[in-house]
Amino acid sequence: MILELDCGNSFIKWRVIGSDKASACAEGVVSSDGALIDSLLALPGLLLTRCRLVSVRALEETNKLVATLEEAFGVIVCCAVSSREMAGVRNGYEDYERLGLDRWLAVLGGYRLAAGACLVLDFGTAATADFVTADGDHLGGFICPGMPLMRNQLRTHTRKIRYDDVSAERALECLHPGRTTVEAVERGCTLMLRGFVLTQLELARQYWGDDFTVFMTGGDANLVADAVPQARLVPDLVFVGLAMACPLS
Numbered sequence: 001m002i003l004e005l006d007c008g009n010s011f012i013k014w015r016v017i018g019s020d021k022a023s024a025c026a027e028g029v030v031s032s033d034g035a036l037i038d039s040l041l042a043l044p045g046l047l048l049t050r051c052r053l054v055s056v057r058a059l060e061e062t063n064k065l066v067a068t069l070e071e072a073f074g075v076i077v078c079c080a081v082s083s084r085e086m087a088g089v090r091n092g093y094e095d096y097e098r099l100g101l102d103r104w105l106a107v108l109g110g111y112r113l114a115a116g117a118c119l120v121l122d123f124g125t126a127a128t129a130d131f132v133t134a135d136g137d138h139l140g141g142f143i144c145p146g147m148p149l150m151r152n153q154l155r156t157h158t159r160k161i162r163y164d165d166v167s168a169e170r171a172l173e174c175l176h177p178g179r180t181t182v183e184a185v186e187r188g189c190t191l192m193l194r195g196f197v198l199t200q201l202e203l204a205r206q207y208w209g210d211d212f213t214v215f216m217t218g219g220d221a222n223l224v225a226d227a228v229p230q231a232r233l234v235p236d237l238v239f240v241g242l243a244m245a246c247p248l249s
């Protein structure tokens with residue numbers, strides 16, 4: 001069994017796949033290293049042979065998790081690293097190592113699945129967009145605050161915006177003008193995110209007409225997915241790229 005990990009700024013996404021790589025045996029989203037280890041130890045019959053990981057966290061933090069995993073499960077952990085070129089895609093950053101590794105892997109996964117030009121949108125702590133031409137040239141992209149950052153900035157820098165998670169979820173049942181604070185904020189931030197998506201789509205159209213694939217991934221992709229009916233919602237897009245960057249043969 002192979003353990004796959006995507007360590008974002010807010011959450012660690014994990015899954016265990018069979019060595020045949022065809023099936024996911026178990027998966028989850030956790031907010032700490034400790035919770036990850038607990039979730040894994042609770043799996044009956046877990047027998048990890050390999051582990052691959054991508055992280056956008058600080059190196060020390062990532063190294064600590066790697067050491068913990070190696071000690072707890074006796075596996076070798078393969079960490080995805082940056083590259084200038086891979087699987088037909090050329091990294092478009094001036095300094096290729098500065099491109100977030102989760103973005104790079106999602107781009108690799110998107111280009112593989114599209115087999116052509118693609119726009120890759122990721123909605124996590126940050127919202128990101130990346131553009132790849134049919135020839136595999138990564139043109140670069142955009143980074144904006146994602147839903148968690150937008151709502152937390154409003155909560156932190158105002159006196160009267162306060163509400164709980166349950167009312168936040170309920171507020172998003174529709175996107176009519178809000179009649180309560182929670183509705184106004186949650187719907188407002190959702191519309192900002194949709195505006196971001198539509199702008200990226202417009203730019204992609206200027207480049208490629210209708211000849212491109214849109215991918216959406218990340219924990220908040222479902223908040224914006226219906227703004228672009230033709231988009232492919234691929235929650236495990238980073239894992240697709242991770243398997244390419246860390247082949248375990």
Ligand SMILES: Nc1ncnc2c1ncn2[C@@H]1O[C@H](COP(=O)(O)OP(=O)(O)O)[C@@H](O)[C@H]1O
Binds near residue numbers: 148220
């Ligand atoms: N099962 C889940 N657990 C936690 N957050 C989730 C879950 N499903 C969706 N989300 C949403 O995903 C967002 C975080 O997205 P994610 O892609 O995990 O971010 P990051 O990669 O930056 O850690 C949160 O704002 C939350 O609303």
Ligand SMILES: CC(C)(COP(=O)(O)O)[C@@H](O)C(=O)NCCC(=O)O
Binds near residue numbers: 008
């Ligand atoms: C843009 C990001 C913060 C997104 O992280 P996430 O929201 O997935 O946690 C991450 O990819 C990152 O730290 N990138 C480095 C800066 C860059 O890509 O230019």
Ligand SMILES: [K+]
Binds near residue numbers: 009
């Ligand atoms: K992410």
